[in-house]
Amino acid sequence: MFLFCSLSLCFEITARDILARSVKFSRVEASPAAPEIIYTVSMSKPWSHLLEVEMHFRWAQMPAQAELKMPVWTPGSYLIREYARHVQDFAVRNANGKELNWRKTNKNTWQIDTTGSDEIVAAYRVYANELTVRTNELNDDHAFWNSSALLMFPKDQLKISSTLRIIPYGDWKIATALAPVTGRTNTFRAENFDNLYDSPFEVGNFKEVLFTVEGKPHRMIFSGEGNYDPKQIATDVPKIVEEAHKIFGELPYDNYTFIVNLRGGGNGLEHMNSTALEFYRFGFKPDGSYKGFLSLVAHEYFHAFNVKRIRPDVLGPFDYENENYTKLLWLAEGGTEYYSGLLLRRAGLITDKDILGNASQHIQRLQTIPGRFETSLEDASFDAWIKGYRPDENSVNNQISYYEKGAIVAMLLDLTIRVDSGGTRSLDDVLRYLYKEFHKKDRNYAPQDLQKACELMAGHTLDDFFSKYVRGKVEIDYGPVFKGIGLDLQIKERSKTRGYTGLDLSENNGVLSVNSVTSGAPAYDQGINAGDQVVAVDGYRASQSFLQNYLVDRKPGDKIRLTIFRFDKLREIDFTLGTNERKDYSFTPLASPTDKQKQLYRDYIGAELN
Ligand SMILES: [Zn+2]
Numbered sequence: 386m387f388l389f390c391s392l393s394l395c396f397e398i399t400a401r402d403i404l405a406r407s408v409k410f411s412r413v414e415a416s417p418a419a420p421e422i423i424y425t426v427s428m429s430k431p432w433s434h435l436l437e438v439e440m441h442f443r444w445a446q447m448p449a450q451a452e453l454k455m456p457v458w459t460p461g462s463y464l465i466r467e468y469a470r471h472v473q474d475f476a477v478r479n480a481n482g483k484e485l486n487w488r489k490t491n492k493n494t495w496q497i498d499t500t501g502s503d504e505i506v507a508a509y510r511v512y513a514n515e516l517t518v519r520t521n522e523l524n525d526d527h528a529f530w531n532s533s534a535l536l537m538f539p540k541d542q543l544k545i546s547s548t549l550r551i552i553p554y555g556d557w558k559i560a561t562a563l564a565p566v567t568g569r570t571n572t573f574r575a576e577n578f579d580n581l582y583d584s585p586f587e588v589g590n591f592k593e594v595l596f597t598v599e600g601k602p603h604r605m606i607f608s609g610e611g612n613y614d615p616k617q618i619a620t621d622v623p624k625i626v627e628e629a630h631k632i633f634g635e636l637p638y639d640n641y642t643f644i645v646n647l648r649g650g651g652n653g654l655e656h657m658n659s660t661a662l663e664f665y666r667f668g669f670k671p672d673g674s675y676k677g678f679l680s681l682v683a684h685e686y687f688h689a690f691n692v693k694r695i696r697p698d699v700l701g702p703f704d705y706e707n708e709n710y711t712k713l714l715w716l717a718e719g720g721t722e723y724y725s726g727l728l729l730r731r732a733g734l735i736t737d738k739d740i741l742g743n744a745s746q747h748i749q750r751l752q753t754i755p756g757r758f759e760t761s762l763e764d765a766s767f768d769a770w771i772k773g774y775r776p777d778e779n780s781v782n783n784q785i786s787y788y789e790k791g792a793i794v795a796m797l798l799d800l801t802i803r804v805d806s807g808g809t810r811s812l813d814d815v816l817r818y819l820y821k822e823f824h825k826k827d828r829n830y831a832p833q834d835l836q837k838a839c840e841l842m843a844g845h846t847l848d849d850f851f852s853k854y855v856r857g858k859v860e861i862d863y864g865p866v867f868k869g870i871g872l873d874l875q876i877k878e879r880s881k882t883r884g885y886t887g888l889d890l891s892e893n894n895g896v897l898s899v900n901s902v903t904s905g906a907p908a909y910d911q912g913i914n915a916g917d918q919v920v921a922v923d924g925y926r927a928s929q930s931f932l933q934n935y936l937v938d939r940k941p942g943d944k945i946r947l948t949i950f951r952f953d954k955l956r957e958i959d960f961t962l963g964t965n966e967r968k969d970y971s972f973t974p975l976a977s978p979t980d981k982q983k984q985l986y987r988d989y990i991g992a993e994l995n
Pocket of ligand 1: 685
């Protein structure tokens, strides 16, 4: 049953052997001046977790020293990931099979002495044993890869096209959104490196759910077993696509592929014509968990519009060797998170109460973190590379999530525009405007373009809104905005008669550890540190359940003695219980909403205000 093709039989132990035996590079049609690249990706020994890459590079202007580079990050996930660290067995020869000298000149660059040859063939293997939407995995079950974590590019040649030939293991099938080359088996063509790196691959014996929207084929690939219902998926997911189509009036691709790897996690990565998703094998039931899957699908799908086509300033074309800084991730991510809920609601897949419950949870979390006074949405976007993707125990005190606050501010913008335009405009119009004026004209938008578009739809300046809530870090005044659509954001104090420690604890193998310490909480003011291990309370062994029971009747001002390990030393701390200053947020209809408020609510969320 293992149907190796001829080239994969050529693979032996190392890439050096591949070079000695692989087939002669067949020249393809191209202008003499244009560099030509053909990759071959094979996987002859899946159990080794090594993906085998052969890269033929031909160029009439081949420099004396050619440089091949691995990307250091992948668009959509704003962290330097150093994909070069998984490259091994690099070797290179010329078209006649003569080995060429090479050296690494920095962490991700291989410099090759081309000795007058206009064609070089590099081969290397990439260790692939990490299943995330940003990395690569090869094992007995399947291969999944993010092309920016696998394929090298020639220095300064990101605009050139390339051909990619896949040699699957055994009878494995291939799924990718990259355009197939007519007449050639398992061969694909990328217009440029943004297109190539934007195209993940799944190779294996996956299942497919197919559907068509607006005449365009869509497929959802499931790799791995799980409790999903293909019929339900084929009914629900098209509705999400249809709702996005209603906003933009078109589906900007020929076909779309959802690649779903079933194992764990709820992650996704957006691409132009596809998305890679990870979801829990048995997370499709009960209904609440299934809605979580649909929400993930809607989020990543909406990115096909917001971020992949409505592009913030620096996000495409990309620099694959450095951080790409933008202040707009709050709209790219928070706005997309907001729209994932709206799409599901408009598709009838969740209720208006689901939307409002989700919004009140976002608000509640934002309002509990002191970081909201330290970092603005633009700051959080800009620093995603060093903060957003690298949370630590102090994040609660000096950071915000641009997903969470971004979703809240997108909602406030939407409602402001709806109310101030008398219900004639919304954030949909802003996105449509950006799509038409920027994407359609092949331009990226800047922060000031977004503000102008919002002001155009609201009919007046929004400088106060943007300077406070987008560029600034002042407390958000929610009330007046929600009142506009007939909602009252109710804020309830927690009990002031119950003693409170403010300890954020986790329990592993019987050890209670402090995760983080929120500034202003009793634990913070009394010198508890993140990482402290709470051993005992008043001489009793501490556990989460013991603390809950033991402190249930204690009052603010009561004293307890904490025994903790800080690093390797035991300490006693006399601790005074305080009060819990956190508040609970929920929505209720105004007591006497006007007809206009009722209408705006109905237009917004497709339900009656009650
Ligand atoms: Zn996203």
